[in-house]
Amino acid sequence: MLRLTNLRKSYGNIVAVDGLSLEVRRGEVFGLLGPNGAGKSTTIGMSVGLITPDSGTVEIEGAGAPTTDSVRKHIGIAPQALAIYDDLSGKENLSLFGRLYGLGGRELKDRVHRGLDLVGLLPRSRDRAGGYSGGMKRRLNLAAALIHEPPLLLLDEPTAGVDPQSRNNILDTVRDLAKAGKTIIYTTHYMEEAQKLCDRVGIIDKGKLLCVGTVDELVRAYGGKSAVRIERGGKHERVETDAPVREISRVLAHAEAGEPVTGVHIDQPNLESVFLGLTGRSLRD
Amino acid sequence: MGAFTGIRAMWAIAWTDVRLLLRDRAAAFFTFVFPIIFAIFFGLVFGGDAKKGKIEIAVVQIDQGSLASEFVASLRKMDGFNFTPVASEADGERIVREGKASACIIIPDGFDRGLENIFATGKGPEVPVLVDPSKAGETGLLQGRLMEQSFAMMAKSITQPDRMKKQLQQARDTIAKSKDVDLSRKLMFGTLFQNIETFVNDANKPGEDGKAVIGGDALSGFSPMQFEVKDIRKQRTGPTNAYEVSLPQGIVWGLMGCVTAFVSTLARDRQRGTLVRLRSAPVTRWQIVGGKAIAGFVSCMLVQWLLIGIFAAFFGVRVPNPPMLMVATVFSACAFVGVMMFLAVIGRSGEGSAGFGRSVILIMALIGGGTLPVFFMPAFMKPVSMASPFKWSVDAIEGATWRGYDSQQMFLPLAVLAGVAIGGFVLGSMMFRRAMRE
Numbered sequence: 021m022l023r024l025t026n027l028r029k030s031y032g033n034i035v036a037v038d039g040l041s042l043e044v045r046r047g048e049v050f051g052l053l054g055p056n057g058a059g060k061s062t063t064i065g066m067s068v069g070l071i072t073p074d075s076g077t078v079e080i081e082g083a084g085a086p087t088t089d090s091v092r093k094h095i096g097i098a099p100q101a102l103a104i105y106d107d108l109s110g111k112e113n114l115s116l117f118g119r120l121y122g123l124g125g126r127e128l129k130d131r132v133h134r135g136l137d138l139v140g141l142l143p144r145s146r147d148r149a150g151g152y153s154g155g156m157k158r159r160l161n162l163a164a165a166l167i168h169e170p171p172l173l174l175l176d177e178p179t180a181g182v183d184p185q186s187r188n189n190i191l192d193t194v195r196d197l198a199k200a201g202k203t204i205i206y207t208t209h210y211m212e213e214a215q216k217l218c219d220r221v222g223i224i225d226k227g228k229l230l231c232v233g234t235v236d237e238l239v240r241a242y243g244g245k246s247a248v249r250i251e252r253g254g255k256h257e258r259v260e261t262d263a264p265v266r267e268i269s270r271v272l273a274h275a276e277a278g279e280p281v282t283g284v285h286i287d288q289p290n291l292e293s294v295f296l297g298l299t300g301r302s303l304r305d
Numbered sequence: 306m307g308a309f310t311g312i313r314a315m316w317a318i319a320w321t322d323v324r325l326l327l328r329d330r331a332a333a334f335f336t337f338v339f340p341i342i343f344a345i346f347f348g349l350v351f352g353g354d355a356k357k358g359k360i361e362i363a364v365v366q367i368d369q370g371s372l373a374s375e376f377v378a379s380l381r382k383m384d385g386f387n388f389t390p391v392a393s394e395a396d397g398e399r400i401v402r403e404g405k406a407s408a409c410i411i412i413p414d415g416f417d418r419g420l421e422n423i424f425a426t427g428k429g430p431e432v433p434v435l436v437d438p439s440k441a442g443e444t445g446l447l448q449g450r451l452m453e454q455s456f457a458m459m460a461k462s463i464t465q466p467d468r469m470k471k472q473l474q475q476a477r478d479t480i481a482k483s484k485d486v487d488l489s490r491k492l493m494f495g496t497l498f499q500n501i502e503t504f505v506n507d508a509n510k511p512g513e514d515g516k517a518v519i520g521g522d523a524l525s526g527f528s529p530m531q532f533e534v535k536d537i538r539k540q541r542t543g544p545t546n547a548y549e550v551s552l553p554q555g556i557v558w559g560l561m562g563c564v565t566a567f568v569s570t571l572a573r574d575r576q577r578g579t580l581v582r583l584r585s586a587p588v589t590r591w592q593i594v595g596g597k598a599i600a601g602f603v604s605c606m607l608v609q610w611l612l613i614g615i616f617a618a619f620f621g622v623r624v625p626n627p628p629m630l631m632v633a634t635v636f637s638a639c640a641f642v643g644v645m646m647f648l649a650v651i652g653r654s655g656e657g658s659a660g661f662g663r664s665v666i667l668i669m670a671l672i673g674g675g676t677l678p679v680f681f682m683p684a685f686m687k688p689v690s691m692a693s694p695f696k697w698s699v700d701a702i703e704g705a706t707w708r709g710y711d712s713q714q715m716f717l718p719l720a721v722l723a724g725v726a727i728g729g730f731v732l733g734s735m736m737f738r739r740a741m742r743e
């Protein structure tokens with residue numbers, strides 16, 4: 021659906037994206053993960069034709085580069101920086117964005133209504149967006165990406181700074197869109213979101229794509245060993261192992277001799293350990 | 306992407322920008338309300354409608370007879386008018402032409418005689434009234450009052466029995482001597498005059514109001530004086546009202562508000578992230594700018610006609626040539642859209658460009674007559690003011706209002722405004738690619 025080949029973009033001395041190649045398949049939810057400043061937004065910007073790459077190509081399957089109007093119609097974007105007019109109501113915002121895509125009349129009205137309904141903004145549709153909460157603005161920002169019903173959605177941190185209720189609404193919406201056959205690129209810092217939502221993820225750092233695969237594949241390849249934590253006499257012991265269950269039975273078998281075991285935990289490798297393993301623990305930016 | 310879709314997108318952008326301007330209280334205030342307050346304030350400072358409520362009328366008294374003098378004196382006592390004596394008919398006509406008076410009344414030679422012979426000839430003296438046709442309301446009012454005054458005059462002459470008897474005697478003599486009047490008529494008139502004499506004596510009794518009796522139905526259709534209204538085409542040489550000067554100044558401030566508001570919209574869209582949406586939509590850069598230009602044009606027209614409407618309706622500003630004024634406002638709006646385009650792209654960093662644009666615009670407004678009309682400026686400032694598109698805008702609007710330019714005189718300001726419009730578009734579009742980049 022979307023093929024990025026050898027994309028490169030630098031701002032002065034800063035290389036934002038450094039030879040990135042990636043293929044997103046039709047109908048999948050692709051998670052693009054990376055620490056702050058990794059180059060996610062720059063990649064999204066180049067994918068929709070907002071940012072011109074220094075080199076490399078972007079291709080939308082069957083349409084071409086997103087520099088022409090007809091290709092742009094296939095893409096919906098929810099930018100990381102909220103892109104809505106504070107002085108317009110939710111409804112007016114969506115109407116405007118619909119008109120930019122050539123919609124009008126009854127059809128536009130219906131879509132605006134459905135869009136507001138989808139993100140739970142119908143009761144506040146006539147209020148100015150400037151008065152919305154952070155979560156409501158995020159939801160409106162998402163609805164604006166959907167108004168022209170594009171097959172490809174680029175969602176840049178669609179859950180940044182929202183409460184669990186708004187987050188759930190947004191995640192549900194994304195899931196519904198995926199079910200409806202949309203191709204979605206989803207950037208986030210929240211590993212559990214990516215784990216729950218994405219068919220495949222790619223981890224990017226310093227403008228380079230470090231790995232791509234399903235969550236399971238990545239955990240197996242980069243997650244490292246599981247760890248077993250034993251609580252005994254108010255102390256924790258941590259043992260890394262490939263076979264946590266065997267390790268636990270071994271510990272318990274020996275336990276009767278010494279102090280009683282009060283707790284047993286298995287820390288399984290997850291996306292977060294993959295992420296931290298690949299990108300390191302040092303602070304960014 | 307058909308042309309229709311593009312136009313729809315352009316209108317959507319334009320409509321959004323106009324709405325955003327109207328909803329931004331501070332911007333809306335400075336664009337629409339402040340210019341009105343400013344123009345009213347300066348109109349008052351410059352003298353407002355100096356003869357507020359009074360209608361200026363010139364009077365030429367050629368007949369120096371007692372009735373003529375009395376009539377002029379009675380006119381001067383009339384409320385709501387300001388009668389100024391002038392020496393000759395030519396002077397009176399000039400004053401009306403220059404717009405210094407709405408009308409000129411001429412008391413001709415033979416006025417007294419005409420009035421004295423009123424019963425003999427059946428009609429009073431002819432009194433020419435030269436009027437400015439653009440002041441139909443005021444001169445209509447004047448004619449009504451003149452008629453009233455003429456009846457009062459006659460009533461007065463009747464309530465002075467000596468004068469009346471003299472009139473009747475003259476009438477009898479005229480009729481008696483006349484060879485055109487047959488005997489039966491002479492008898493009839495004789496009876497009539499007798500009756501009038503009796504009536505005059507009655508009317509003169511205490512408590513009777515002669516005017517009321519005379520002015521009644523009995524005499525409907527009869528007029529003691531023949532007012533001959535002659536239109537004098539006004540030759541506009543100066544504003545007759547300070548608001549005619551302060552209106553273009555208000556327009557300068559209004560246009561300035563529009564330009565300032567729209568110069569920052571591109572910067573605002575960039576800053577607020579909405580430019581990303583506009584640019585990721587299937588809309589060309591030209592359509593985005595076109596939408597913004599339409600919004601700017603609509604706002605400029607709105608503010609100009611809002612001011613014109615208010616000042617024409619409530620402050621006595623004359624709009625003798627509405628099509629010409631429409632042309633002037635359209636050219637002004639186009640010129641300032643050009644200025645907007647140029648300023649919007651010249652500086653591209655958010656607040657910076659808005660601040661820069663504001664200063665440029667403010668300077669242009671000041672040297673172009675925003676606070677002090679150009680014709681009040683010291684001589685050395687006049688050539689400087691020509692560098693400001695506002696000066697040409699003011700010129701075009703004044704030309705279409707109190708200066709009464711003909712199309713030839715309008716050509717220069719309109720041509721300059723068109724040049725500013727085209728120049729702004731060309732320079733703006735040259736730098737436009739740069740401005741639209743992230």
Ligand SMILES: Nc1ncnc2c1ncn2[C@@H]1O[C@H](COP(=O)(O)OP(=O)(O)OP(=O)(O)O)[C@@H](O)[C@H]1O
Nearest residue numbers: 031034035036054055056057058059060061062063
């Ligand atoms: N317009 C720009 N001018 C200069 N530097 C830029 C610009 N845009 C991005 N960068 C730099 O490029 C790098 C990548 O930025 P990008 O916004 O793509 O990161 P990101 O992965 O989206 O980060 P975040 O998670 O914080 O949103 C950063 O170092 C950033 O400072």
Ligand SMILES: [Mg+2]
Nearest residue numbers: 060061062100
């Ligand atoms: Mg980002």
